[in-house]
Amino acid sequence: MALLLGCKLLSLFLLSLILILVSPSLSDPLYQVCGNTGNYTANSTYESNLNALLPSLASNGSDRGFYKGSVGRVPNQVNALILCRGDTNSSACRSCLDLARQDVLQLCPYYMTATIWYDNCLLRYSNLNFLNSTDNSNVFYMWNTQNETDPDKFNKLVGELINSTSQYAAINSSRRFGTGEANLTAPDTKLYGLAQCTPDFSGDQCYTCLSGMFSLMQNFAGKRGGRVLGSRCNFRYELYSFYEGKSLLQLPSSSSSPPPPSNGTNTTGNGNTTTPAVPTVEGDGNKNNIGMILAIVIPLVVAFLLISTICICFWRRRRLAKKIPHDTNPEEITSVESILFDLSTLRTATANFSEENKLGQGGFGSVYKGTLQNGREIAVKRLSAGSGQGIGELKNELVLVAKLQHRNLVRLLGVCLEEEEKMLIYEYVPNRSLDTILFDSIKREQLDWGRRYKIISGIARGLLYLHEDSQLKIIHRDLKASNILLDEDMNAKISDFGLARLFGGDQTGGTTSRVVGTFGYMAPEYAMRGQFSAKSDIFSFGVLVLEILTGRKNSNFLETEQAEDLLSYVWEHWTRGTISEILDPSLGDRWPRSEALRCIQIGLLCVQEDPASRPSMSMVGLMLNSYSVSLSAPSKPAFCVGLTGGMDSDALQKVITFPLVNSIDHQTNPSQ
Ligand SMILES: *[C@@H]1O[C@H](CO)[C@@H](O)[C@H](O)[C@H]1NC(C)=O
Ligand SMILES: *[C@@H]1O[C@H](CO)[C@@H](O)[C@H](O)[C@H]1NC(C)=O
Ligand SMILES: *[C@@H]1O[C@H](CO)[C@@H](O)[C@H](O)[C@H]1NC(C)=O
Ligand SMILES: *[C@@H]1O[C@H](CO)[C@@H](O)[C@H](O)[C@H]1NC(C)=O
Ligand SMILES: *[C@@H]1O[C@H](CO)[C@@H](O)[C@H](O)[C@H]1NC(C)=O
Ligand SMILES: *[C@@H]1O[C@H](CO)[C@@H](O)[C@H](O)[C@H]1NC(C)=O
Ligand SMILES: *[C@@H]1O[C@H](CO)[C@@H](O)[C@H](O)[C@H]1NC(C)=O
Ligand SMILES: *[C@@H]1O[C@H](CO)[C@@H](O)[C@H](O)[C@H]1NC(C)=O
Ligand SMILES: *[C@@H]1O[C@H](CO)[C@@H](O)[C@H](O)[C@H]1NC(C)=O
Ligand SMILES: *[C@@H]1O[C@H](CO)[C@@H](O)[C@H](O)[C@H]1NC(C)=O
Ligand SMILES: *[C@@H]1O[C@H](CO)[C@@H](O)[C@H](O)[C@H]1NC(C)=O
Ligand SMILES: *[C@@H]1O[C@H](CO)[C@@H](O)[C@H](O)[C@H]1NC(C)=O
DSSP states (O other): HHHHHHHHHHHHHHHHHHHHHHHHHHSSSEEEEEOOOOOOOOOOHHHHHHHHHHHHHHHHTTTTTTEEEESOOOOOOOOEOOOOTOOOOOOHHHHHHHHHHHHHHHHHHBBBOOEEOSSSSSEEESSOTTTTTOOOOEEEEESSSOOOOHHHHHHHHHHHHHHHHIIIIIIIIOEEEEEEEEEEESSOOOOEEEEEEEEOOOHHHHHHHHHHGGGGGGTTTSSSSSEEEOSSSSEEESSSSOSSSSSSSEOOOOOSSOOOOOOOOOOSSSOSSOOSSSSOTTTTHHHHHHHHHHHHHHHHHHHHHHHHHHHHHHHHTTTTOOOOOOOOOGGGGOOOGGGOOOHHHHHHTTTTOOOGGGGETTTTTTEEEEEOTOOOOOEEEESSSSOOOOOOHHHHHHHHHOOOOTTTTTOEEEEEETTTEEEEEOOOOTTOOOHHTTSSSSSSGGOHHHHHHHHHHHHHHHHIIIIIISSSOHHHOOOOOGGGEEETOOOEESSSTHHHHHHHSSSSSEEOOOOOTTTSSSSSHHHHOOOEOOOHHHHHHHHHHHHHHHHOOOOTTHOSSSSSSHHHHHHHHHTEEEEEEOOGGGGOOSOOHHHHHHHHHHHHHBBBGGGGOOOOOOHHHHHOOOOOOOOOOOOOOSTTTTTTTTTTTHHHOOOOOOOSSOOOOOOOOOOO
């Protein structure tokens, strides 16, 4: 007991000491831009909307590190976006945002548009709705004033590291966040890089955004640290590790940087001292202290961590190891207790939710791969906080969802509701999701016509079960390629079903103010007016069918094609009778013509603008399986869904042709 009390007092003391020492240097804004879209006045509607929106950003977004929200109606509508650096935890994110919203009102008083950057977060708001736009304007850059001694080799490595880290963020990370390190020729010296985009960007959008800023590095070539920050993406490099956690990427030592001399008698150019890990800054006495502060703080932190580890160990040993739920027969699930997993079991299974075990991230939270002690592989969906539903109500729903069983649905094995955490445990499906195969130029070769047809039929059967055959009548509301998992035999399994029902409110249909779907898949009536029904799932199914047949994504079609979107593209070729031109080229000519045409027609019928003209899921099942059913002729589908929201296409053009880079030189000292 005395030990425990001692522990508490000591940790409090150490914590406050750390806060006193570190916080002033971390809390200065890096930069802010006050926009020129007009000013509001005191006590105006705009001000009250802004005051309502700013505090909610941190509460809704700190867990995920990203959030977009709007309050009010045009012209007093306030739109805001926040982004925390990918390695900050939710409390650091929240405190950065709390600071940001206070500072920004002082630094940009009465400006309708403002953007403010910190080391750990970014806040932007405006009366113009920029939330769906990829505009990255107000780009600025900063550098460390120290020069590197061998700039040519160094610059080359910096370029490679930032490029690879950006690719990691765009391709490998669903959170659009990457960190990487590379060895320099001098022994024990490493270069550290970080790149991040807002996670609502697709991989292509993210890489386009980041690579659009690469050339700005010329402005500080040869400097020992530098960063470029925009309102949608940013990158940074330093000669010291400036982010939390292990680097996600190790740059292989390339031919351009020869290995360090083996016997150490000859060091190349850099002299015989190793570079200090924390660079000091010339011409700014204030920040010179950081190295010293860290020198004091680090031993304290280590001591603190040691002591808290001991405390936690004592505490944990007193707890009893709990049972692991065994395979349950869905029929036997009667209460939530039979499907409860222990939090500690899940922590062990997923190596404490480590980044390496992360499979992806969706609107509802992150998914981790885990292995139970008995060897069974599981996928753990860790839901972001903020669902309003009560635990009691949730438990009843969970029992119902766990009872759903169909070979085209991913099976829910259990749940964990402990310590504010809400997690769902699913069977692990080895081939990952359809989008990782369908939209990959090499892996898509695995999907021959037969497999694609099987996947389409599988999704149709799973959806039919959800809509009509299960006792619950579930509307999925977020059906898309990344929610279709493929098992080892390429059987399609729908995942994330029931989540909207569990966490999204209404059940049988109606209107909702919280649209949960994904751009490009949402039915127009759902995207624009929030009305959903089984027919909005049918729309998403239609988009999915067209994607599977053409191998093209609906969601980022705009950037790559002349046609406005996938649906109008397919429609144009359908009316011209040139469907063979748009089928995925990797199918070659190995596809049966009548079957392919029939599938395209079914896809088009499902994406009709009027929900009443879309077929039901049981009708789709019949159309797929029986040639005796004649199909009605589709009319022009709804187009440009989601991306335009309620805007007309002129407005869309304006948003997309915003000035891309609006650079501002901004020399500063290197940061911490
Ligand atoms: C907004 O107010 C600032 C000063 O607070 C002023 O410099 C700026 O010109 C004003 N902008 C407009 C559009 O009135
Ligand atoms: C705004 O309202 C406050 C009290 O609600 C009042 O004190 C202040 O004078 C008002 N300001 C303006 C510019 O009307
Ligand atoms: C955001 O947070 C506020 C409370 O701060 C809450 O009222 C609001 O419903 C939240 N919005 C969402 C979408 O969770
Ligand atoms: C969050 O991160 C900050 C700084 O990176 C650290 O001081 C704090 O202990 C972390 N909090 C939790 C709950 O991990
Ligand atoms: C770095 O090099 C530039 C010229 O290339 C020089 O003007 C500057 O003073 C140097 N800075 C330091 C810290 O040596
Ligand atoms: C980034 O790397 C890719 C291949 O890895 C290469 O094709 C591209 O030219 C590189 N871009 C820059 C700016 O170095
Ligand atoms: C990133 O993804 C690409 C393509 O999927 C893969 O080849 C590469 O190994 C991945 N890199 C890392 C560091 O995971
Ligand atoms: C980088 O250097 C470390 C030791 O300093 C070594 O363990 C690691 O393998 C090196 N990495 C590469 C990619 O050369
Ligand atoms: C060490 O370096 C010297 C030249 O600097 C070279 O002559 C010698 O062979 C090297 N020894 C080893 C073991 O590589
Ligand atoms: C050290 O190596 C460099 C080339 O890597 C060479 O030019 C130089 O002569 C060497 N010095 C000694 C003392 O070996
Ligand atoms: C190498 O280090 C020694 C002492 O550590 C120093 O006297 C000497 O000047 C250094 N040589 C170079 C080339 O920096
Ligand atoms: C942006 O997308 C959301 C859907 O996530 C939609 O509700 C909103 O109307 C769109 N806004 C604009 C301006 O397109």
